[in-house]
Ligand SMILES: Nc1ncnc2c1ncn2[C@@H]1O[C@H](COP(=O)(O)OP(=O)(O)O)[C@@H](O)[C@H]1O
């Protein structure tokens with residue numbers, strides 16, 4: 151079905167053109183680094199001064215002391231007292247607070263008796279970056295006080311986001327986002343450029359098959375995608391200490407399918423656009439739902455069902471789960487098989503659509 | 514298969530519309546193997562549209578055609594493997610070098626690696642491009658780009674070659690060399706369909722088709738076409754060229770009067786002797802006269818005039 155000579159001719163030509171296109175090459179390298187630093191450091195500064203409220207049910211010296219200890223970490227800014235759960239909810243909804251400290255009645259008495267008495271830390275999980283840090287700070291404080299009060303325990307309760315996410319989520323997530331951004335854009339330009347420069351007519355007048363064109367155009371960019379992913383993961387490790395716990399081979403296999411799916415989508419855009427500029431606009435337009443719906447910024451679980459359904463159609467949604475699973479939780483093939491299946495199906499649909507859309511005619 | 518006079522392109526009532534515009538109307542043609550077939554017509558006449566239909570990249574609105582033995586409607590992909598096409602703007606990859614362009618087109622037509630290098634080397638030498646092999650195509654001048662484009666379009670040795678205004682914007686020396694290449698290809702058995710609006714190039718074709726506003730006005734050898742118009746031409750030296758030309762233009766037997774300084778070029782129809790006519794009309798104003806050969810240009814202008822009127 152594929153003639154190797156023709157497919158290779160296209161792939162080689164793409165590589166040659168890419169090699170001469172210094173600007174695009176520089177962008178491919180600069181984009182991941184810039185994004186990583188932006189997102190990475192944004193997280194680091196965000197996790198200070200989280201607005202918090204206190205529901206002190208004990209109103210004792212010990213409870214006030216504990217709350218002041220938390221404030222002293224610089225992590226929380228206490229905005230005042232609340233008197234019930236409904237008030238916490240209002241504070242969360244209005245954004246007045248993201249964290250609520252609930253100190254139970256008889257806190258002081260329990261400490262004095264050496265009974266374990268959990269303190270509750272309610273966290274607004276819809277901003278996942280705060281969740282991990284919020285709880286770990288409080289737990290740290292509790293541990294620091296342990297010599298005096300070994301029974302003190304902080305029991306984090308995470309609202310809106312049961313799948314406790316930490317800031318390290320961002321770096322693996324960025325792998326997916328950056329690949330989506332660059333891969334779709336690269337191929338979206340690929341056919342539009344030929345059309346603009348008049349070389350498309352030469353391509354469609356040749357015996358080149360549609361599938362050969364699609365494969366030949368996609369193949370060289372897969373390599374670039376792998377390089378970008380490696381760069382992000384390495385920098386994430388060096389700069390932000392993001393661990394890599396799972397199987398590298400599994401991640402790269404998944405990435406291959408993911409990258410190819412994005413490239414096929416870019417080609418599809420390319421067949422729809424008349425100019426490179428239109429192709430570029432389509433790519434940007436596509437990026438938005440990816441960032442919003444894929445679970446990169448907002449937890450999947452917090453989205454309405456319609457948005458959840460829509461997000462299943464985005465390759466990024468599935469790849470994010472795989473990359474987070476493999477990198478952070480050492481997920482194995484059986485754990486991610488379902489998501490891999492989704493990616494494979496999307497690749498099939500997108501590449502068929504691109505092939506069918508590309509007609510070897512001028513109109 | 515290689516018999517002389519074998520028909521390699523034939524169309525019947527081929528038409529193509531773009532919305533309300535009829536770009537090609539009811540075109541019926543036959544082109545034989547080894548011919549250099551010229552398609553002449555002003556801008557917008559439908560030359561490129563015709564070529565695109567014959568190449569299988571534009572579907573006709575109606576009519577049918579056969580190219581290299583395959584039907585246009587069903588065999589477009591088979592046709593594509595057997596033709597070469599040089600588009601109106603030489604569509605080279607301007608960011609690739611000469612040799613990279615050649616290699617790409619060789620690969621595109623499925624030439625395997627060993628044969629590809631042979632063909633590329635041969636093409637470079639044949640086109641005088643060997644010294645420019647490493648130059649980025651975008652930095653070549655018009656004449657060189659045209660050579661590269663032709664080399665690319667013929668890298669797979671197609672039996673049928675379509676050239677769409679291949680000499681537009683190319684200097685006269687390059688044009689001459691280009692036509693030598695075309696004749697060499699034709700002698701080697703390649704059929705060439707070439708569009709142009711240079712009349713000197715039209716004279717170099719074996720046969721010509723005149724198209725105007727999508728319609729075919731005439732087909733034949735240059736001599737036949739000129740003869741069919743029944744034109745006789747004379748060149749006259751006159752004293753007062755402008756009023757003399759105006760006066761001659763009034764006459765029904767005059768097809769065309771052009772003047773260059775004191776020289777008038779007078780073409781008449783219906784076998785009327787232009788020299789006698791001029792002397793009868795202008796008398797002693799005519800200082801000298803001599804008969805001239807009617808050219809394809811005369812025929813073309815005459816045809817377009819009578820159509821356009
Ligand atoms: N893709 C198209 N869409 C609409 N009109 C077109 C298209 N291609 C050509 N035309 C029109 O068809 C006519 C013939 O064009 P063309 O074949 O390019 O002429 P030529 O090559 O003889 O200059 C022109 O009026 C042109 O504007």
Ligand SMILES: [Mg+2]
Pocket residue numbers: 560561562601677678
């Ligand atoms: Mg044209």
